[in-house]
Every structure is written in C-alpha cells, then in structure tokens.
Amino acid sequence: MKAVHFGAGNIGRGFVGLILHNAGYEVVFADVNAELIDTLAASSSYRVFEVGMAPKTWTVDNYRALNSASNTDAVVAEIATADIVTTAVGPSILRFIAPLIAQALVARAASLPPLQVMACENAINATDALREHVVSELGAEVFVGVSERAVFANTAVDRIVPAQVPHAGLDVTVEDFFEWAIESGPFGDSLPEIAEAHFVPDLAPFIERKLFTVNTGHAATAYLGYQAGLATIAEAITVPEIFAAVKAVLEETKVLLVAKHEFDEDVQEAYLEKNLARFANPYLPDTVERVGRAPLRKLSLNERFIGPAAQLAERGIVPFALLDAVRAALRFDFAGDPEAVRLQGILSVATAEEATAEITGLGPGHPLFASVVQVIESVQSNR
Numbered sequence: 048m049k050a051v052h053f054g055a056g057n058i059g060r061g062f063v064g065l066i067l068h069n070a071g072y073e074v075v076f077a078d079v080n081a082e083l084i085d086t087l088a089a090s091s092s093y094r095v096f097e098v099g100m101a102p103k104t105w106t107v108d109n110y111r112a113l114n115s116a117s118n119t120d121a122v123v124a125e126i127a128t129a130d131i132v133t134t135a136v137g138p139s140i141l142r143f144i145a146p147l148i149a150q151a152l153v154a155r156a157a158s159l160p161p162l163q164v165m166a167c168e169n170a171i172n173a174t175d176a177l178r179e180h181v182v183s184e185l186g187a188e189v190f191v192g193v194s195e196r197a198v199f200a201n202t203a204v205d206r207i208v209p210a211q212v213p214h215a216g217l218d219v220t221v222e223d224f225f226e227w228a229i230e231s232g233p234f235g236d237s238l239p240e241i242a243e244a245h246f247v248p249d250l251a252p253f254i255e256r257k258l259f260t261v262n263t264g265h266a267a268t269a270y271l272g273y274q275a276g277l278a279t280i281a282e283a284i285t286v287p288e289i290f291a292a293v294k295a296v297l298e299e300t301k302v303l304l305v306a307k308h309e310f311d312e313d314v315q316e317a318y319l320e321k322n323l324a325r326f327a328n329p330y331l332p333d334t335v336e337r338v339g340r341a342p343l344r345k346l347s348l349n350e351r352f353i354g355p356a357a358q359l360a361e362r363g364i365v366p367f368a369l370l371d372a373v374r375a376a377l378r379f380d381f382a383g384d385p386e387a388v389r390l391q392g393i394l395s396v397a398t399a400e401e402a403t404a405e406i407t408g409l410g411p412g413h414p415l416f417a418s419v420v421q422v423i424e425s426v427q428s429n430r
C-alpha cells in the first residue's frame with residue numbers, strides 16, 4: 048500500500064506519517080521545503096517521541112521524499128498509482144496541492160481502485176474544500192469524467208505537535224494522545240486500511256467538538272498567555288486567571304455542542320477537562336506564538352471563536368467569555384506572524400464596524416455583530 052502525504056512538517060511526520068507507517072503504508076512525503084525534503088530523502092528513518100504520562104518512542108521508516116515544487120511530474124506519477132493521498136499543509140495551502148491531484152486523476156488508470164483523498168487540516172470540511180479546488184482546476188466536465196477515480200473524505204485530526212527545536216533534525220516530539228476521525232460514507236465498503244483511525248458516518252459533530260473545544264481552548268490560552276507575556280501554553284494554562292478564563296470559554300462552547308449535537312453534558316465536561324490537562328502537559332514545549340499563529344484565519348467566520356460565538360448568539364445567548372478571548376486574539380501583535388501584522392494594520396485604519404466585517408466575515412444584521420464591534424472599539428481605544 049502506498050500513501051502520498053503533502054506536508055512533511057510537525058503533524059505530517061509526527062502524526063499522519065506515523066499512523067500510515069504503522070498501518071503498513073509506504074509513505075511518499077511531498078513538501079516544498081527543499082532542505083527538509085533533501086534531509087528526509089537522504090535518511091532511512093526518523094523517531095517520534097511521545098511525551099506525557101505514558102512516554103513512548105516510535106521509529107518510522109519505509110518512506111521516500113519528493114520536492115513538490117521542483118519535481119511535480121514525479122509527485123503526480125506517485126499520486127496516480129497511490130492508494131491514499133493525505134495533506135497537512137494548512138487550509139490556505141490546499142489550492143496549491145489541488146493541481147497535482149487533478150493531473151494525477153487524469154493520469155490514473157481507470158482500472159485502479161479509487162484514490163482515497165483526506166485533508167488533515169484544522170478546518171471544517173477541509174477535504175471538501177480540496178475537492179472544490181480540484182474541480183475548478185479540471186473544469187466540471189473533465190472532473191465528471193475522472194470523478195470515479197477518487198473518493199474525498201473529511202477528517203478530524205487531533206494531536207498536539209509543537210514546533211521542534213532546531214537541532215531535532217527529522218525527529219519529532221509529540222504529545223502521547225491522538226485521535227483521527229474520518230467520515231466513512233464516501234468510501235462505501237472499501238474503508239482505508241488505517242487501524243488506528245476511527246470511521247464515523249457523520250463527521251460534523253466530531254470536527255465541531257474538536258475545533259470548538261481543543262482549538263478554541265488552545266487558541267484562547269495562547270492569546271491570553273501572549274497578552275500576559277508568557278512563552279508557552281503550559282505556563283499560560285497554569286496561571287489561575289487564564290485557566291478560569293479558558294474554562295469559561297469551553298463552558299460556553301459546551302452549551303452549543305450539547306444543544307446542537309446532543310452530546311451528553313457530563314461526557315462533554317470530561318472532554319473539556321481532559322483538554323485543559325493536555326494544554327498543561329509540562330513535557331510539551333509548545334509556544335503561544337505557534338498556537339496563536341494566523342489570527343485572521345482563527346478569527347474568521349466558521350473558525351474556533353466566531354464559529355461557536357455566532358451560533359450561540361443565533362440561539363439568543365451572549366458568549367461573554369468567547370468575546371473576551373476574541374479581545375485577546377485582537378491584541379496578538381507578534382511581528383513574526385504575517386497575519387498578526389495584517390490584523391494590526393486593519394485595526395489601525397478601519398472603523399470598528401469595517402474591522403468587524405473584514406476580520407470576522409459577520410454582517411451587520413447578525414446578532415453577534417454589535418458585540419464584536421464593541422470589543423474592537425475597546426481594543427482600538429487602548430492601542
């Protein structure tokens with residue numbers, strides 16, 4: 048079995064690559080980072096260090112590595128004969144991957160089983176977005192002709208993989224927890240052979256529970272920690288005021304998740320408590336700058352803050368704690384993050400109403416709009 052995986056970064060090597068390797072796949076890593084790809088191509092194995100209460104070391108081998116910027120023909124040829132394609136590149140990068148998948152579908156022998164495509168990004172329906180990019184690349188008519196050569200399935204991936212220390216080489220330090228939920232419907236009777244993945248008929252509750260608990264809480268911790276001048280997530284979450292603020296945020300998203308997806312209240316409470324404990328993992332050197340990265344993406348309409356806050360407002364609930372977390376997010380002015388720089392630029396020139404629309408995508412008629420305008424006004428007046 049062969050898998051082509053785009054994005055040989057932290058989650059690519061420390062989660063997707065590891066799980067596919069353990070499931071018996073040869074993994075072909077494809078990445079645009081020439082130094083990383085050359086190092087991978089010249090190696091025969093790397094290690095994954097799981098840290099936490101149950102530490103464990105894995106060795107990953109049986110892989111190859113290709114530069115997907117300079118060696119596109121080879122990547123297309125690998126995809127054309129692969130069983131699986133996965134990505135972990137960031138949601139905004141999917142459109143750059145799509146042309147290679149599109150070309151591979153045209154080249155793929157019709158006699159092969161359908162290519163199983165799964166985007167492993169932190170976003171709702173990321174694989175659907177990738178599929179749409181493939182359709183636009185080929186045009187609807189050509190896509191129909193090759194559509195039986197691939198199945199596209201949404202997934203939710205969960206494992207905290209921090210940025211790695213410079214001398215780590217290819218080895219990756221990760222937390223000792225993971226979860227990979229994949230929607231089963233698109234595969235029919237031919238599920239991918241990934242023993243450690245969890246196949247579910249309806250992914251929506253899983254991806255929203257993950258994004259609006261793990262990622263909402265994680266990002267709130269990052270922005271509050273950054274505002275307090277702290278460097279790591281573990282440091283931030285152990286400050287009692289930050290812990291209380293993050294817990295309050297997760298109690299609000301719990302209200303939405305329980306009402307919308309009918310999760311058991313006690314089960315959701317246990318899930319959010321487990322995540323607060325994950326953030327406090329003292330063995331994980333995860334920074335507020337990594338977790339807070341790309342604040343414009345994180346503040347967008349269907350994402351971890353405005354997504355649940357807007358849905359709560361639509362149900363007549365004012366999400367006070369989420370709005371406080373949004374306030375902290377708006378203060379993320381880390382100069383090393385291009386989106387943080389753009390965010391601060393917007394806040395410095397736009398009115399609060401304009402900034403609310405531009406940053407969150409909310410319209411003036413939305414029940415959350417006025418609350419976000421107030422938050423933005425308060426941030427602008429204290430800059």
Ligand SMILES: NC(=O)c1ccc[n+]([C@@H]2O[C@H](COP(=O)([O-])OP(=O)(O)OC[C@H]3O[C@@H](n4cnc5c(N)ncnc54)[C@H](O)[C@@H]3O)[C@@H](O)[C@H]2O)c1
Binds near residue numbers: 083
């Ligand atoms: N790190 C985590 O804890 C974690 C957990 C779950 C999900 N994710 C998601 O996984 C994705 C990747 O996150 P990460 O932390 O591994 O980031 P990362 O920066 O470590 O890795 C991303 C990799 O993608 C590569 N890349 C960029 N553009 C590319 C292109 N056009 N073609 C091929 N490769 C390209 C980069 O060179 C890099 O190696 C994100 O969507 C993130 O939200 C991350």
Ligand SMILES: O=P(O)(O)OC[C@@H](O)[C@@H](O)[C@H](O)[C@H](O)CO
Binds near residue numbers: 205265
């Ligand atoms: O990857 P992002 O930027 O969407 O979010 C940062 C972190 O919250 C994220 O990478 C988590 O570590 C991960 O989602 C845990 O499963």
